Amino acid sequence: MNQVIELLNNHRSIRKFQDRTLDRETVRTLVTAAQSASTSSYVQAYSIIGVTDKDKKSALREISTQSYVEHNGHLFVFLIDYNRHVELSKEKGEPIAFDKTEQLIVGTVDAALASQNLAVAAESMGLGICYIGSLRNDMAKVIEILELPKGVVPLFGMVAGYPDQSGSKKERLPFEAVYHENTYQSVTELKDVVDEYDARISAYYSERSEGERSDTWSDQVIGMLKQKQRLDVDDVVKDQGFLGQ
Amino acid sequence: MNQVIELLNNHRSIRKFQDRTLDRETVRTLVTAAQSASTSSYVQAYSIIGVTDKDKKSALREISTQSYVEHNGHLFVFLIDYNRHVELSKEKGEPIAFDKTEQLIVGTVDAALASQNLAVAAESMGLGICYIGSLRNDMAKVIEILELPKGVVPLFGMVAGYPDQSGSKKERLPFEAVYHENTYQSVTELKDVVDEYDARISAYYSERSEGERSDTWSDQVIGMLKQKQRLDVDDVVKDQGFLGQ
Numbered sequence: 001m002n003q004v005i006e007l008l009n010n011h012r013s014i015r016k017f018q019d020r021t022l023d024r025e026t027v028r029t030l031v032t033a034a035q036s037a038s039t040s041s042y043v044q045a046y047s048i049i050g051v052t053d054k055d056k057k058s059a060l061r062e063i064s065t066q067s068y069v070e071h072n073g074h075l076f077v078f079l080i081d082y083n084r085h086v087e088l089s090k091e092k093g094e095p096i097a098f099d100k101t102e103q104l105i106v107g108t109v110d111a112a113l114a115s116q117n118l119a120v121a122a123e124s125m126g127l128g129i130c131y132i133g134s135l136r137n138d139m140a141k142v143i144e145i146l147e148l149p150k151g152v153v154p155l156f157g158m159v160a161g162y163p164d165q166s167g168s169k170k171e172r173l174p175f176e177a178v179y180h181e182n183t184y185q186s187v188t189e190l191k192d193v194v195d196e197y198d199a200r201i202s203a204y205y206s207e208r209s210e211g212e213r214s215d216t217w218s219d220q221v222i223g224m225l226k227q228k229q230r231l232d233v234d235d236v237v238k239d240q241g242f243l244g245q
Numbered sequence: 246m247n248q249v250i251e252l253l254n255n256h257r258s259i260r261k262f263q264d265r266t267l268d269r270e271t272v273r274t275l276v277t278a279a280q281s282a283s284t285s286s287y288v289q290a291y292s293i294i295g296v297t298d299k300d301k302k303s304a305l306r307e308i309s310t311q312s313y314v315e316h317n318g319h320l321f322v323f324l325i326d327y328n329r330h331v332e333l334s335k336e337k338g339e340p341i342a343f344d345k346t347e348q349l350i351v352g353t354v355d356a357a358l359a360s361q362n363l364a365v366a367a368e369s370m371g372l373g374i375c376y377i378g379s380l381r382n383d384m385a386k387v388i389e390i391l392e393l394p395k396g397v398v399p400l401f402g403m404v405a406g407y408p409d410q411s412g413s414k415k416e417r418l419p420f421e422a423v424y425h426e427n428t429y430q431s432v433t434e435l436k437d438v439v440d441e442y443d444a445r446i447s448a449y450y451s452e453r454s455e456g457e458r459s460d461t462w463s464d465q466v467i468g469m470l471k472q473k474q475r476l477d478v479d480d481v482v483k484d485q486g487f488l489g490q
Contacts, residue, residue: 001274004249004369008278008362029246031424033253035417037361038376043466044418053427082470084422084432088439089467096470101488102381102478103470105400108350109378112357116282117253120365124249131283136347147428155350172280173289177329179276182298183392187329194333221288222334225327225341225348233347243346243488
């Protein structure tokens with residue numbers, strides 16, 4: 001196994017950082033690595049906002065509820081961005097559309113590929129990162145705070161910085177449950193594999209929490225998907241010009 | 246700049262491969278690296294299908310129209326996957342829902358983060374890769390070929406293998422046009438930067454094509470977004486149980 005693959009396999013989320021901000025050169029290095037990822041048909045349908053303003057960080061923390069959204073080396077917010085293309089098309093007098101599911105997928109994939117390159121680049125420099133999906137707790141408010149125009153959707157954040165904890169690696173689903181060959185294999189055919197995984201995750205939580213928590217992976221994700229969370233994402237995404245009828 | 250960042254910055258798509266398939270151990274190494282990426286709330290809402298069957302590869306090539314979808318070291322297809330969670334929830338008698346925009350975003354981000362780790366891992370081993378968004382030319386047909394159940398959407402493919410070309414790196418938008426600080430900055434405020442970029446891209450195409458093609462980046466992406474492409478993605482995604490009303 002080479003060192004890059006070792007780095008990837010050793011990923012763990014970091015949620016506590018030293019009080020030390022990333023300098024401009026580091027931010028530029030990270031964003032350049034992000035931009036080097038593939039982009040669908042060269043469309044580059046994403047942007048990244050670095051949030052350094054204290055009031056804005058504090059307001060975003062309130063949405064996320066996580067303290068590390070405020071206290072970190074740098075806070076990145078990843079956006080789907082078709083506003084850029086719309087403005088350029090206006091100059092040329094050639095109207096474009098981005099209101100179908102295809103464009104939402106393209107923008108989301110573009111932003112996510114860039115973000116993962118940024119994550120890998122950061123970890124290769126000894127920095128730690130954590131994705132902040134919880135900005136979607138109130139997408140409309142994020143749009144207001146960052147003054148985002150139509151055609152732009154804030155997908156998620158990422159905090160990066162000098163780690164002040166070691167973090168712990170969480171075991172993923174067994175290879176067989178995620179990788180299929182030639183046809184899709186239902187999880188029901190892999191019951192034993194998933195049961196064993198669930199038992200290991202339950203033991204992991206139990207050890208970490210000194211017995212206070214012992215839910216399995218299945219319990220955890222079904223519990224989450226039972227809740228009707230973030231229903232407003234539908235309307236906000238439409239308000240920004242996506243998923244029109 | 247460290248070697249990992251150099252690797253990321255040197256990415257180029259490879260579209261011609263040696264006639265040599267990836268062995269099982271390599272595939273497992275790549276998928277394990279993919280799985281190590283972050284996943285939203287631990288939900289792991291994606292799967293990967295490795296397609297080795299010749300008839301299936303040929304059928305997928307017809308959809309994509311790219312010869313390298315058939316001729317490569319290995320063909321991966323990345324799926325949003327909530328079927329796994331639905332099956333597990335049935336066993337427990339606890340119904341779940343994934344029909345809102347939030348779950349489409351989560352599944353797309355999860356699959357994309359995994360795919361980018363796979364891409365980086367592959368390139369670190371000297372392999373080349375190319376994303377295959379053109380599987381969305383006929384998503385319904387991909388679902389049929391790979392026998393995908395409800396709750397599963399094929400997002401994109403990725404070919405990997407031993408390169409038989411060096412590929413060429415395509416310059417990305419200038420840093421200033423993608424990275425904003427604290428508030429969104431419209432591309433109209435960056436007209437000079439984008440104009441210069443457009444001129445460089447036009448020169449790049451002109452040189453590569455010996456003068457047959459000289460479009461700018463703006464021309465290219467506006468031309469693409471003017472076409473109403475892949476309109477059926479809307480219906481297929483809904484048929485698979487997503488984006489319900």
